Amino acid sequence: xxxxxxxxxxxxxxxxxxxxxxxxxxxxxxxxxxxxxxxxxxxxxxxxxxxxxxxxxxxxxxxxxxxxxxxxxxxxxxxxxxxxxxxxxxxxxxxxxxxxxxxxxxxxxxxxxxxxxxxxxxxxxxxxxxxxxxxxxxxxxxxxxxxxxxxxxxxxxxxxxxxxxxxxxxxxxxxxxxxxxxxxxxxxxxxxxxxxxxxxxxxxxxxxxxxxxxxxxxxxxxxxxxxxxxxxxxxxxxxxxxxxxxxxxxxxxxxxxxxxxxxxxxxxxxxxxxxxxxxxxxxxxxxxxxxxxxxxxxxxxxxxxxxxxxxxxxxxxxxxxxxxxxxxxxxxxxxxxxxxxxxxxxxxxxxxxxxxxxxxxxxxxxxxxx
Amino acid sequence: xxxxxxxxxxxxxxxxxxxxxxxxxxxxxxxxxxxxxxxxxxxxxxxxxxxxxxxxxxxxxxxxxxxxxxxxxxxxxxxxxxxxxxxxxxxxxxxxxxxxxxxxxxxxxxxxxxxxxxxxxxxxxxxxxxxxxxxxxxxxxxxxxxxxxxxxxxxxxxxxxxxxxxxxxxxxxxxxxxxxxxxxxxxxxxxxxxxxxxxxxxxxxxxxxxxxxxxxxxxxxxxxxxxxxxxxxxxxxxxxxxxxxxxxxxxxxxxxxxxxxxxxxxxxxxxxxxxxxxxxxxxxxxxxxxxxxxxxxxxxxxxxxxxxxxxxxxxxxxxxxxxxxxxxxxxxxxxxxxxxxxxxxxxxxxxxxxxxxxxxxxxxxxxxxxxxxxxxxxxxxxxxxxxxxxxxxxxxxxxxxxxxxxxxxxxxxxxxxxx
Numbered sequence: 001x002x003x004x005x006x007x008x009x010x011x012x013x014x015x016x017x018x019x020x021x022x023x024x025x026x027x028x029x030x031x032x033x034x035x036x037x038x039x040x041x042x043x044x045x046x047x048x049x050x051x052x053x054x055x056x057x058x059x060x061x062x063x064x065x066x067x068x069x070x071x072x073x074x075x076x077x078x079x080x081x082x083x084x085x086x087x088x089x090x091x092x093x094x095x096x097x098x099x100x101x102x103x104x105x106x107x108x109x110x111x112x113x114x115x116x117x118x119x120x121x122x123x124x125x126x127x128x129x130x131x132x133x134x135x136x137x138x139x140x141x142x143x144x145x146x147x148x149x150x151x152x153x154x155x156x157x158x159x160x161x162x163x164x165x166x167x168x169x170x171x172x173x174x175x176x177x178x179x180x181x182x183x184x185x186x187x188x189x190x191x192x193x194x195x196x197x198x199x200x201x202x203x204x205x206x207x208x209x210x211x212x213x214x215x216x217x218x219x220x221x222x223x224x225x226x227x228x229x230x231x232x233x234x235x236x237x238x239x240x241x242x243x244x245x246x247x248x249x250x251x252x253x254x255x256x257x258x259x260x261x262x263x264x265x266x267x268x269x270x271x272x273x274x275x276x277x278x279x280x281x282x283x284x285x286x287x288x289x290x291x292x293x294x295x296x297x298x299x300x301x302x303x304x305x306x307x308x309x310x311x312x313x314x315x316x317x318x319x320x321x322x323x324x325x326x327x328x329x330x331x332x333x334x335x336x337x338x339x340x341x342x343x344x345x346x347x348x349x350x351x352x353x354x355x356x357x358x359x360x361x362x363x364x365x366x367x368x369x370x
Numbered sequence: 371x372x373x374x375x376x377x378x379x380x381x382x383x384x385x386x387x388x389x390x391x392x393x394x395x396x397x398x399x400x401x402x403x404x405x406x407x408x409x410x411x412x413x414x415x416x417x418x419x420x421x422x423x424x425x426x427x428x429x430x431x432x433x434x435x436x437x438x439x440x441x442x443x444x445x446x447x448x449x450x451x452x453x454x455x456x457x458x459x460x461x462x463x464x465x466x467x468x469x470x471x472x473x474x475x476x477x478x479x480x481x482x483x484x485x486x487x488x489x490x491x492x493x494x495x496x497x498x499x500x501x502x503x504x505x506x507x508x509x510x511x512x513x514x515x516x517x518x519x520x521x522x523x524x525x526x527x528x529x530x531x532x533x534x535x536x537x538x539x540x541x542x543x544x545x546x547x548x549x550x551x552x553x554x555x556x557x558x559x560x561x562x563x564x565x566x567x568x569x570x571x572x573x574x575x576x577x578x579x580x581x582x583x584x585x586x587x588x589x590x591x592x593x594x595x596x597x598x599x600x601x602x603x604x605x606x607x608x609x610x611x612x613x614x615x616x617x618x619x620x621x622x623x624x625x626x627x628x629x630x631x632x633x634x635x636x637x638x639x640x641x642x643x644x645x646x647x648x649x650x651x652x653x654x655x656x657x658x659x660x661x662x663x664x665x666x667x668x669x670x671x672x673x674x675x676x677x678x679x680x681x682x683x684x685x686x687x688x689x690x691x692x693x694x695x696x697x698x699x700x701x702x703x704x705x706x707x708x709x710x711x712x713x714x715x716x717x718x719x720x721x722x723x724x725x726x727x728x729x730x731x732x733x734x735x736x737x738x739x740x741x742x743x744x745x746x747x748x749x750x751x752x753x754x755x756x757x758x759x760x761x762x763x764x765x766x767x768x769x770x771x772x773x774x775x776x777x778x779x780x781x782x783x784x785x786x787x788x789x
Contacts, residue, residue, distance in 0.1 A: 053554060075553045082554045088547035092569045102555040105565070153555050 004032025039210035081155035096130030102153035229272035236368035295353030435606035454533030488595030491524035517598035
């Protein structure tokens with residue numbers, strides 16, 4: 001198997017008429033990485049993928065695969081293989097013919113093709129199913145055939161365009177693990193497009209979060225979740241409670257934000273913004289629901305929030321408590337289910353506590369829409 | 371009778387009328403093919419006979435017509451299917467704002483009368499020849515004035531539009547991701563077309579070919595202008611209708627109907643077979659052969675009728691080897707002669723009675739010069755007329771060259787030379 005090949009996007013801008021789908025994207029993907037582009041639909045992530053696979057040329061900038069400029073090289077000449085969102089298996093060909101299509105167009109004999117297809121079928125645990133038509137397979141099986149077909153072309157880079165979106169939840173979770181395993185086994189670079197943060201976080205070495213054609217942050221899954229560099233990333237990846245306000249004071253990597261509704265709150269500044277925030281700036285502070293806990297009623301400090309309970313929901317493994325928050329948004333607190341009947345009563349005034357290291361502050365900006 | 375029953379009866383009656391309207395002419399036409407009478411007719415049934423099939427097979431004009439119709443049909447299929455396929459693919463690729471204009475342009479030939487297409491094809495290629503300066507007798511000149519070449523081009527101008535409609539309908543269901551997937555896997559554009567798009571289009575190509583062939587085969591109004599010295603079945607038939615028709619045309623129609631039925635049967639059987647295989651492959655609906663009938667017949671009365679018809683045809687073809695209508699024909703002829711003889715006798719009798727009465731009355735009472743005749747056509751069609759054994763009948767026939775014809779003999783060939 002070929003080892004991973006690096007993919008570099010240098011100042012890529014892609015325009016369709018007046019519309020700019022991707023704006024000045026710079027991404028360096030290491031060889032052998034599982035790299036994800038995460039963003040809401042319409043953010044330009046598929047456009048980037050199409051630029052890498054060669055179906056469209058960037059208006060500006062360069063795509064480099066293994067350090068080689070891909071300008072003017074068509075999709076059939078690039079060392080990439082794309083797995084389509086709808087899989088795009090050839091409906092009139094048998095499964096093995098589908099898998100060995102790349103060898104067929106390269107002129108391999110039927111015997112060779114069949115042999116290679118059977119090897120790949122064994123790898124994806126579909127041995128003996130080669131003579132079926134794609135329509136006779138289940139969703140998950142089709143999925144694996146599509147992967148085998150792409151791998152059969154021996155690509156240096158495998159591109160996946162939301163390949164799991166059509167599957168049901170159980171299968172999706174299973175395929176996540178499987179994809180990750182396949183990637184480790186073949187060792188080539190995977191570029192994965194998704195709007196599902198769960199997929200991005202579980203599978204990827206690195207994630208690029210995109211918003212409206214702009215890459216907001218490129219980081220490991222952990223950092224994306226814990227140290228979001230913009231309000232969009234903070235609110236798009238996972239659930240988050242937002243507190244708006246102004247910077248009251250800054251102490252190194254920590255800041256006190258005087259929030260509109262919950263008084264002065266202490267938070268650390270997200271790493272990317274340390275040293276860039278000024279006292280008096282508009283700021284946003286984020287605390288995850290699981291970082292909040294009930295505080296003793298008399299506690300009053302810069303890490304306590306007091307609010308009225310609006311609603312409570314039982315979610316099985318946890319309780320979600322919704323409290324009256326800032327700007328019409330509710331504050332959500334997640335409490336593990338340890339056998340309690342309930343956490344709070346409607347209308348009750350609760351004090352919540354958090355650890356300042358679990359709160360991140362950053363300059364105010366646009367949030368992800370619900 | 372309840373209203374539900376009434377509705378059922380009305381529906382049945384309606385269906386009966388509808389199908390008689392639809393199929394009645396075909397049935398009547400088929401029957402006339404087997405009547406030995408020399409004009410396509412059912413009601414004075416003479417003899418059951420296969421002679422018109424023989425006449426048909428011995429008719430060189432019809433044979434030539436069929437041959438050229440098939441040749442032109444094949445040419446038109448090849449040309450119009452490739453043009454239609456190309457046009458439909460362009461339609462899916464062309465810039466969206468241009469699409470409707472392009473579509474209208476491509477579809478326009480359907481709306482233009484065939485006559486216009488025929489004349490313009492003729493004129494256009496003549497002009498092309500003149501423009502290129504091809505000389506008389508050169509290969510290109512021969513081509514531009516060749517009826518087969520011109521007819522194929524003329525018919526394809528509008529048949530290509532039909533085929534394009536078929537292709538567009540199929541293409542709309544094509545997932546363009548498949549082409550991209552093929553390209554992505556290293557296929558060239560040609561390979562992607564040949565290995566992915568073309569197999570997908572195959573059913574549409576088949577139906578477009580059938581459509582194109584039938585449209586070409588039955589076309590008259592374009593062909594009649596472009597065919598020049600050649601002839602197709604339609605032009606031969608048109609000529610025949612003008613010059614006098616006989617039941618060999620019915621027998622041709624019968625053959626076409628039978629071929630259609632067989633084709634339909636074969637197609638249906640193949641389809642059902644495929645469905646069954648597919649169902650078996652997917653492990654659902656285990657098919658069991660019920661009784662003696664093949665499974666596609668059960669619960670399909672139309673198929674049963676078709677099989678019966680097919681069986682009838684086989685029986686007929688079988689008996690045609692032995693059956694001879696001569697005995698019947700002689701019998702019919704004799705019956706006719708006896709009939710005629712009877713009429714003649716009756717006529718003689720009445721005349722004799724009249725003469726007797728005249729003789730008995732005043733001779734000044736002028737009798738009509740021509741003898742009265744009971745038949746509307748004055749028995750001119752009676753087979754015995756010309757045989758000479760009934761001289762009395764000849765009185766009815768107009769005197770040749772008497773100058774009393776409908777047009778006063780203005781068309782007589784010697785009219786102009788005489789003065």
